[in-house]
Amino acid sequence: MEKKKHWRRPPDTPLRDVLRVPEGERLDLAAYDASATPAGPAGKAAGLAATAALGPRLADLQERLYAASTAGDRRRLLLVLQGMDTSGKGGTVKHVIGLFNPSGCRIRAFKAPTPEEQNHPFLWRIMQALPKPGEIGIFDRSHYEDVLIARVRDLAPRSQLASRYGQINRFEKSLADDGVTVVKVFLHISYEEQRNRLLERLDNPEKHWKFNAGDIEERSVWPAYQEAYEIALERCTTDEAPWYLVPADRKWYRNWAVSKLLLEHLEALDPKYPPGDFDVAECQRRLLAT
Numbered sequence: 230m231e232k233k234k235h236w237r238r239p240p241d242t243p244l245r246d247v248l249r250v251p252e253g254e255r256l257d258l259a260a261y262d263a264s265a266t267p268a269g270p271a272g273k274a275a276g277l278a279a280t281a282a283l284g285p286r287l288a289d290l291q292e293r294l295y296a297a298s299t300a301g302d303r304r305r306l307l308l309v310l311q312g313m314d315t316s317g318k319g320g321t322v323k324h325v326i327g328l329f330n331p332s333g334c335r336i337r338a339f340k341a342p343t344p345e346e347q348n349h350p351f352l353w354r355i356m357q358a359l360p361k362p363g364e365i366g367i368f369d370r371s372h373y374e375d376v377l378i379a380r381v382r383d384l385a386p387r388s389q390l391a392s393r394y395g396q397i398n399r400f401e402k403s404l405a406d407d408g409v410t411v412v413k414v415f416l417h418i419s420y421e422e423q424r425n426r427l428l429e430r431l432d433n434p435e436k437h438w439k440f441n442a443g444d445i446e447e448r449s450v451w452p453a454y455q456e457a458y459e460i461a462l463e464r465c466t467t468d469e470a471p472w473y474l475v476p477a478d479r480k481w482y483r484n485w486a487v488s489k490l491l492l493e494h495l496e497a498l499d500p501k502y503p504p505g506d507f508d509v510a511e512c513q514r515r516l517l518a519t
């Protein structure tokens with residue numbers, strides 16, 4: 230299959246339509262060029278400038294979303310980041326979420342389940358970390374680990390895994406019904422680029438803390454992970470919670486694309502500042518008299 234085929238869209242198409250994983254189709258990740266820049270700025274310099282330019286509008290919409298919650302608006306946004314090691318989940322949190330006011334963000338990185346978490350259904354720990362009304366939540370990894378590494382490493386019976394996709398879809402629909410806009414992003418990195426980034430970590434002593442020798446072993450099961458992601462993206466892209474496939478070999482494009490996706494979703498929400506429940510003129514008069 231020809232690379233970039235699925236990213237050919239009219240020039241004015243919203244990015245959320247360009248990068249959305251198609252429903253009802255078999256997904257082949259190898260058909261998507263991880264170094265592509267679909268609908269993106271013309272080069273790194275332009276991309277960095279474009280990302281910075283999105284900052285004020287994103288911050289304004291975030292403030293409106295939070296302000297609306299003070300008047301009972303239950304809406305909030307949840308960004309789910311998934312991808313292979315070094316695909317840039319942490320980098321996205323640093324560069325993209327840095328455009329927001331951190332006090333209105335709820336960030337959670339999911340690691341291996343704790344003993345307490347293992348004593349509960351797999352969605353339990355996710356429910357504890359959901360954003361509250363008015364907030365923007367960010368998941369670095371998520372409930373999808375329970376159908377990804379669990380599938381690759383045979384941590385659960387296949388019959389149990391099969392039922393989890395349906396559980397996830399029902400869970401995400403319940404979130405949407407409760408006012409959560411779910412933005413799920415798969416950061417698509419190539420096998421070669423992952424090697425380069427791991428080598429960069431080894432070459433720089435200041436980045437050794439980021440390196441895990443187990444990452445080398447994980448590369449040996451790369452095809453199994455690609456298949457696990459294909460199945461998860463195929464079965465769990467829905468109208469309520471679609472998946473977006475973001476090429477991640479170019480960090481500048483990754484950051485711009487995720488920022489743009491968030492902007493489009495927040496603009497669609499169009500939160501409003503709530504009106505005051507007091508007499509403005511009377512309050513002005515009283516203050517001037519003090």
